[in-house]
Amino acid sequence: MKVNSSKLFILTASVAALTSGLQSCNSSSAGSASTNDAASKVYVAPGKHDEFYNIVSGGFNGQMSVYGIPSGRMFRIIPVFSQHPENGYGFSEESKPMLNTSHGFVPWDDLHHIALSTTNGEHDGRWAFGNANNTPRIGRVSLSTFRTEEIIEIPNSAGNHSSPFITENTEYVVAGTRFSIPLDNSNTDVPINTYKDNFKGTISFIAVDQATGHMSIDFQLLLPGVNFDLARAGKGPSKDWFFFSCYNSEKANTLLEVNASAKDKDFIMAVNWKKAQEYARAGKGKKVPVKYAHNVLDEKTHTATSTMINEVLTLDPKDCPDMVYMMPCPKSPHGTDVDPTGEYIVGSGKLAATIPVFSFAKIQQAIASKNFDGSYDGIPVLKYDAVLHGEVQKPGLGPLHTEFDGKGNAYTSFFVSSEIVKWDIKSLKVLDRVPTYYSVGHLSIPGGPTKKPWGKYVIAYNKITKDRYLPTGPELTQSAQLYDISGEKMKLLLDFPTVGEPHYAESIPASLIMNNSKKIYKIEENQHPYAAKGDNQTKVERKGNEVHVSMTAVRSHLTPDNIEGVKLGDVVYFHVTNVEQDWDVPHGFAIKGANNSEILIMPGETQTLKWQPDRIGVFPFYCTDFCSALHQEMQGYIRISPA
Numbered sequence: 185m186k187v188n189s190s191k192l193f194i195l196t197a198s199v200a201a202l203t204s205g206l207q208s209c210n211s212s213s214a215g216s217a218s219t220n221d222a223a224s225k226v227y228v229a230p231g232k233h234d235e236f237y238n239i240v241s242g243g244f245n246g247q248m249s250v251y252g253i254p255s256g257r258m259f260r261i262i263p264v265f266s267q268h269p270e271n272g273y274g275f276s277e278e279s280k281p282m283l284n285t286s287h288g289f290v291p292w293d294d295l296h297h298i299a300l301s302t303t304n305g306e307h308d309g310r311w312a313f314g315n316a317n318n319t320p321r322i323g324r325v326s327l328s329t330f331r332t333e334e335i336i337e338i339p340n341s342a343g344n345h346s347s348p349f350i351t352e353n354t355e356y357v358v359a360g361t362r363f364s365i366p367l368d369n370s371n372t373d374v375p376i377n378t379y380k381d382n383f384k385g386t387i388s389f390i391a392v393d394q395a396t397g398h399m400s401i402d403f404q405l406l407l408p409g410v411n412f413d414l415a416r417a418g419k420g421p422s423k424d425w426f427f428f429s430c431y432n433s434e435k436a437n438t439l440l441e442v443n444a445s446a447k448d449k450d451f452i453m454a455v456n457w458k459k460a461q462e463y464a465r466a467g468k469g470k471k472v473p474v475k476y477a478h479n480v481l482d483e484k485t486h487t488a489t490s491t492m493i494n495e496v497l498t499l500d501p502k503d504c505p506d507m508v509y510m511m512p513c514p515k516s517p518h519g520t521d522v523d524p525t526g527e528y529i530v531g532s533g534k535l536a537a538t539i540p541v542f543s544f545a546k547i548q549q550a551i552a553s554k555n556f557d558g559s560y561d562g563i564p565v566l567k568y569d570a571v572l573h574g575e576v577q578k579p580g581l582g583p584l585h586t587e588f589d590g591k592g593n594a595y596t597s598f599f600v601s602s603e604i605v606k607w608d609i610k611s612l613k614v615l616d617r618v619p620t621y622y623s624v625g626h627l628s629i630p631g632g633p634t635k636k637p638w639g640k641y642v643i644a645y646n647k648i649t650k651d652r653y654l655p656t657g658p659e660l661t662q663s664a665q666l667y668d669i670s671g672e673k674m675k676l677l678l679d680f681p682t683v684g685e686p687h688y689a690e691s692i693p694a695s696l697i698m699n700n701s702k703k704i705y706k707i708e709e710n711q712h713p714y715a716a717k718g719d720n721q722t723k724v725e726r727k728g729n730e731v732h733v734s735m736t737a738v739r740s741h742l743t744p745d746n747i748e749g750v751k752l753g754d755v756v757y758f759h760v761t762n763v764e765q766d767w768d769v770p771h772g773f774a775i776k777g778a779n780n781s782e783i784l785i786m787p788g789e790t791q792t793l794k795w796q797p798d799r800i801g802v803f804p805f806y807c808t809d810f811c812s813a814l815h816q817e818m819q820g821y822i823r824i825s826p827a
């Protein structure tokens with residue numbers, strides 16, 4: 185926030201005040217569509233569907249959420265790294281192991297980036313990946329069930345920000361550490377000011393099984409102690425490469441501006457991942473001891489299991505020539521984005537007054553000529569001028585992230601000057617600019633990071649909303665803004681508030697979701713050990729001081745609904761199976777005094793609520809989800825007697 189000078193803010197704010205007054209009579213100069221025009225473009229009539237599904241990161245909320253575009257309506261919150269009492273995620277016995285880590289149970293995180301799976305560089309609607317920034321992890325959400333199916337922890341990492349970006353066919357998801365640290369298996373109790381000697385950066389390449397989506401860390405690159413910020417894989421001609429922005433090339437252990445921004449340029453690191461993969465296969469790597477959790481949801485039992493893994497294969501660029509190169513990039517690059525053709529790589533130096541655009545063809549020539557600009561910790565540095573396609577001059581202040589419309593245009597967000605700037609990738613000419621309200625972070629164009637953007641809209645995710653909404657206490661909502669980019673000039677259509685702090689988001693056509701969506705879990709396929717697939721299978725079983733209740737839920741009763749024979753000191757597990765035949769009738773279950781949430785059970789599945797009664801008495805339980813006219817009748821009692 186330091187760089188967002190108040191003067192600038194006042195400037196944008198007054199432009200905003202001006203435009204809101206003028207927008208209906210003078211739309212083009214303000215970048216806003218006229219009110220009627222805008223309303224008709226975002227209006228989705230009752231009963232009609234949105235054109236795109238926008239999967240938005242929840243920031244410090246630790247979830248993803250799903251919005252309709254162009255309406256901006258929120259459809260669903262998908263918990264990934266945070267417990268979610270609404271559906272019992274992270275509370276039910278089945279889902280708790282999903283949040284296990286080498287540090288134990290970690291029920292919160294900070295999710296910044298979404299990566300939707302692609303095939304041949306185009307969205308395929310299979311999975312959404314998200315990163316945990318704080319306790320390094322990657323989560324994978326199924327886009328057919330909208331559930332988190334897998335979470336893998338990343339060892340030798342601290343601040344998993346440069347993640348989870350994917351290769352063209354979702355072969356790999358990457359995880360680059362923001363904080364360099366002493367590696368897990370080294371002496372980690374070192375003075376912080378020995379950073380330069382003891383701290384390392386790493387990038388993990390996580391292989392994705394194409395049939396199941398299951399992730400495994402294939403190898404990890406051991407790199408200089410810079411801060412990796414963001415990344416993008418190449419596509420088309422550059423598809424074997426990955427590009428990572430890095431700041432703090434000074435390797436300072438305190439990032440007061442004088443330290444971290446002392447140098448004129450930081451780097452974008454180019455990694456030939458195909459080559460890295462070959463080195464890994466050829467035995468060039470070294471297995472090192474680490475400890476990390478790998479949590480997978482079983483399809484048949486809907487139960488997550490957590491496995492601890494004890495080693496990782498590391499590759500050192502010193503042993504692997506022609507694998508990693510550094511490209512100088514003006515000051516503190518944040519985003520690095522690759523255009524749909526795969527030829528242009530756009531850097532965004534937060535503290536630079538230009539947008540550098542690199543050419544993949546030139547990078548290849550520079551590597552072939554071996555005419556380097558020295559090396560950085562043994563990694564060859566390419567000459568800036570040799571790899572540069574050109575710079576967009578004076579585009580705005582504080583460039584962060586760039587998206588593409590597939591028509592040769594790039595759209596870059598400017599945090600400090602609160603605007604989106606549209607420019608031509610080939611000529612580097614600025615074509616248009618519109619204000620955002622205010623301090624925009626990421627942008628998202630449907631299909632924007634793929635080979636085939638759908639174009640049509642750009643969505644800005646803003647950090648600050650100031651006067652856009654009535655204050656809800658000192659905490660205002662974060663928000664998104666939708667702009668029409670179908671014409672030459674961008675036009676603001678809609679503001680919509682978001683849940684949590686949105687960072688990156690991706691949109692795909694609703695049809696992709698419709699085709700892949702899973703509607704029902706077949707009860708015949710339910711292999712949960714405590715499933716009761718009909719009232720005749722319900723039971724109350726004692727195992728020592730554990731009492732397992734196999735219960736059914738169906739409109740409009742819970743069976744059994746009178747439970748006795750349980751004593752204080754027992755631990756009760758309510759295993760509730762929803763035996764509905766209709767796909768859209770979930771039931772809930774909650775009990776008085778439980779230090780837990782409810783559970784929400786989809787038709788065909790079994791979910792378990794654990795409860796330790798704290799006193800003698802008769803306790804009511806009930807269905808929490810209004811499921812039929814006899815919903816209130818879905819209730820029962822459990823009696824707790826003295827031990």
Ligand code: CUK
Pocket residue numbers: 296297345414518584585624625626686687688
């Ligand atoms: S970051 Cu949020 S505005 Cu964490 Cu991708 Cu750039």
Ligand code: CUA
Pocket residue numbers: 737738739770771772807808809810811812815816818
């Ligand atoms: Cu079942 Cu309400």
